[in-house]
Amino acid sequence: MNSVCAYCGVGCEIEAEIENNKITKILAVKDGKSSGGDICIKGKYGFDFANSTNRLRKNLISYKFIEKNAENMPFELQVRLSNLYEYDHIFYEAPFNLAIDITAWKLKEILKSKKAVGGIGGARTSLENGWIFQKFIRETLNSPHIDNCARVCHSPSLSGLMMSIGEGASSNSFDDIFDSEVLFVIGSNTTEAHPIVANRIIKAKQRGAKLIVVDVREIPLMKFADVKVILPFEANLLFLNSLAKEMVERGFVDSEFIENRCKGFDEYKQNLLNEKNDKTFFKNLNGYEEVTSQIEEVAKLLTKKTLFLWGLGITEHLDGTEAVNAISNLAMISGNFGKKGCGVIPLRGQNNVQGCCDVGCLPYYGPDYTTPKEIGLMTPDMIEEMLKGNFKALFCMGEDLTHIHTNQHKVHKALKNLELLVTMDLFINDIAKHSDIVFGVKSSYEKYGVYVNAERRLHLSIPLIENDLPDDWEVIQAIENRLKGDFKYNSSKEIFNHLTKEVTRFKGATYERLAKKPLQWPIDEDGNDSPLLHIDKFSTPDGYGHFHFRPYKIRDQIKNLLENKNKFYLTTARHIAHYNNASQTKESQKLLKRYSDDILLVNPIHKLPNEVILKSKYGQTNPLKVKYTNKVKPFTLYTTFHFANSKINYIFGDEADEKVKTARFKSIEVEIVDYCLQ
Numbered sequence: 186m187n188s189v190c191a192y193c194g195v196g197c198e199i200e201a202e203i204e205n206n207k208i209t210k211i212l213a214v215k216d217g218k219s220s221g222g223d224i225c226i227k228g229k230y231g232f233d234f235a236n237s238t239n240r241l242r243k244n245l246i247s248y249k250f251i252e253k254n255a256e257n258m259p260f261e262l263q264v265r266l267s268n269l270y271e272y273d274h275i276f277y278e279a280p281f282n283l284a285i286d287i288t289a290w291k292l293k294e295i296l297k298s299k300k301a302v303g304g305i306g307g308a309r310t311s312l313e314n315g316w317i318f319q320k321f322i323r324e325t326l327n328s329p330h331i332d333n334c335a336r337v338c339h340s341p342s343l344s345g346l347m348m349s350i351g352e353g354a355s356s357n358s359f360d361d362i363f364d365s366e367v368l369f370v371i372g373s374n375t376t377e378a379h380p381i382v383a384n385r386i387i388k389a390k391q392r393g394a395k396l397i398v399v400d401v402r403e404i405p406l407m408k409f410a411d412v413k414v415i416l417p418f419e420a421n422l423l424f425l426n427s428l429a430k431e432m433v434e435r436g437f438v439d440s441e442f443i444e445n446r447c448k449g450f451d452e453y454k455q456n457l458l459n460e461k462n463d464k465t466f467f468k469n470l471n472g473y474e475e476v477t478s479q480i481e482e483v484a485k486l487l488t489k490k491t492l493f494l495w496g497l498g499i500t501e502h503l504d505g506t507e508a509v510n511a512i513s514n515l516a517m518i519s520g521n522f523g524k525k526g527c528g529v530i531p532l533r534g535q536n537n538v539q540g541c542c543d544v545g546c547l548p549y550y551g552p553d554y555t556t557p558k559e560i561g562l563m564t565p566d567m568i569e570e571m572l573k574g575n576f577k578a579l580f581c582m583g584e585d586l587t588h589i590h591t592n593q594h595k596v597h598k599a600l601k602n603l604e605l606l607v608t609m610d611l612f613i614n615d616i617a618k619h620s621d622i623v624f625g626v627k628s629s630y631e632k633y634g635v636y637v638n639a640e641r642r643l644h645l646s647i648p649l650i651e652n653d654l655p656d657d658w659e660v661i662q663a664i665e666n667r668l669k670g671d672f673k674y675n676s677s678k679e680i681f682n683h684l685t686k687e688v689t690r691f692k693g694a695t696y697e698r699l700a701k702k703p704l705q706w707p708i709d710e711d712g713n714d715s716p717l718l719h720i721d722k723f724s725t726p727d728g729y730g731h732f733h734f735r736p737y738k739i740r741d742q743i744k745n746l747l748e749n750k751n752k753f754y755l756t757t758a759r760h761i762a763h764y765n766n767a768s769q770t771k772e773s774q775k776l777l778k779r780y781s782d783d784i785l786l787v788n789p790i791h792k793l794p795n796e797v798i799l800k801s802k803y804g805q806t807n808p809l810k811v812k813y814t815n816k817v818k819p820f821t822l823y824t825t826f827h828f829a830n831s832k833i834n835y836i837f838g839d840e841a842d843e844k845v846k847t848a849r850f851k852s853i854e855v856e857i858v859d860y861c862l863q
């Protein structure tokens with residue numbers, strides 16, 4: 186049996202051993218294209234969620250919602266309320282059709298009021314579900330407000346690459362790592378967040394490739410690095426621009442490539458040469474003086490065949506889009522596009538976040554990155570409109586809005602202004618607890634569906650076990666049928682066959698072809714796929730790569746360092762044993778044993794109590810256990826955000842990428858408080 190791992194954007198192929206409709210073991214597929222025949226501990230042990238007794242197997246309606254709405258419901262619905270049964274202290278259990286009818290009735294009421302409605306989600310479920318979700322929001326509800334969790338992760342990769350090379354996705358396959366002479370990894374804790382890609386990097390290094398790793402703390406991959414660069418917080422763009430200036434000044438550029446394939450180089454070069462904040466800047470930065478000579482060393486290495494890989498350490502900043510664009514500039518300067526072993530690989534987070542963007546779950550792109558009839562609101566703007574009372578109904582499809590987004594006090598306040606919050610999920614996670622209506626749906630191990638990983642590869646995932654819960658599309662279609670009646674699908678496959686006509690990059694993909702072999706988009710009508718992009722020309726309208734220069738603005742920790750002020754800065758990331766809100770991984774005892782709390786890493790020069798609270802101007806965390814390590818510099822703090830109870834995301838605010846509003850999760854000034862003294 187073949188399926189796809191339910192977690193990260195590597196998209197490892199898996200097979201399973203099943204007993205009595207229960208997964209007992211998950212194994213790697215030996216000739217897996219994306220997995221390279223391996224899986225990490227999450228893939229291997231993170232399957233208990235599927236058969237967990239905690240799974241949501243019902244449709245729920247909150248007492249609060251019924252109390253508020255019952256008297257306004259049509260008589261026929263009021264009569265049927267006698268079919269509600271007590272589920273717990275928050276919810277009634279409802280028959281599927283009643284939950285659908287109540288949702289549809291309430292939606293109609295809200296639509297009459299002309300208040301805004303919208304939806305967020307799709308990155309954890311199939312392409313088919315993502316496509317039908319945006320179609321439902323755009324066409325059935327006549328709303329442009331559709332977004333997905335790329336808002337909190339790789340939207341800057343899409344925007345930064347779009348403006349440069351016209352395609353916001355990986356240019357290469359993961360296996361190209363073995364063809365590279367140099368691997369440049371920045372802002373990616375690859376061994377924990379994308380372990381199977383990290384395995385390839387380490388193997389390539391052992392076979393002779395040079396490895397450059399850049400981060401704000403000493404991450405495990407640095408053990409293998411030829412050059413390990415520890416940057417201060419918020420210095421990515423400064424570092425990347427300094428590197429480009431160094432390459433231009435020393436003539437480390439591929440003039441022929443620039444001449445034939447790119448536009449705007451002369452202006453870009455002039456801007457770089459005029460830029461005062463360059464490698465010398467780091468010489469005056471206490472504790473980071475070494476970066477100056479490292480820039481000289483790295484600049485020379487980038488003249489070789491280089492693959493550039495990055496993660497959220499690049500995108501989750503004020504200048505995420507600009508930093509991605511700066512990476513693309515480096516790849517163009519050095520002629521590192523269009524061949525095996527060189528190019529750009531944004532390490533996408535969730536198993537289908539690439540696909541969910543491809544099928545149009547974005548407010549500014551319809552399916553296949555077309556321009557939609559109307560540009561909708563991004564998630565942070567939806568929250569603002571909720572606060573103002575202009576936005577009244579929200580659908581969350583596998584998106585734990587009250588856990589994984591920033592400024593949670595604000596999010597919670599905003600959600601209180603909704604008249605209808607509908608969630609489709611596997612568990613009663615944090616957002617479900619705040620919802621009016623919750624539908625328990627199939628997991629990816631229980632349904633057919635296509636997933637697109639971070640190397641643009643489409644995998645057909647087939648059910649490993651059976652259950653009789655609806656798939657997301659069945660919930661959406663049932664609601665649509667009460668409102669309009671245009672959706673008449675009988676299976677995921679039918680939806681897929683329909684969507685490939687709209688999303689032309691999937692044109693030649695069919696369930697039959699994908700069952701034989703996963704394919705990388707764009708896929709021609711005859712089924713030929715595209716492991717490598719930008720071979721002769723870029724995907725921009727004129728076919729050229731475009732240089733843009735954005736100067737770095739001094740701020741936050743760097744400003745403090747220049748003024749000799751020592752302030753604590755926190756960065757967050759994932760632990761290998763868990764995935765985002767841990768709703769699935771924490772169902773596995775083996776994974777929980779590996780990591781069961783969000784632990785705070787602190788340099789030993791600081792003497793702290795065993796547990797501390799972190800405070801920012803936005804809020805405070807719950808007590809966090811302290812662990813000392815030299816892997817973080819003094820005044821650098823690090824933790825994960827897997828457990829809702831830690832309230833990590835309560836301390837991050839509205840600061841975000843200025844173009845696409847991806848929140849600045851990777852850097853916040855905090856105060857440390859001894860919680861015993863509170």
Ligand code: SF4
Nearest residue numbers: 190193196197225228
């Ligand atoms: S979590 Fe990612 S790296 Fe690990 S098995 Fe799943 S897809 Fe592969």
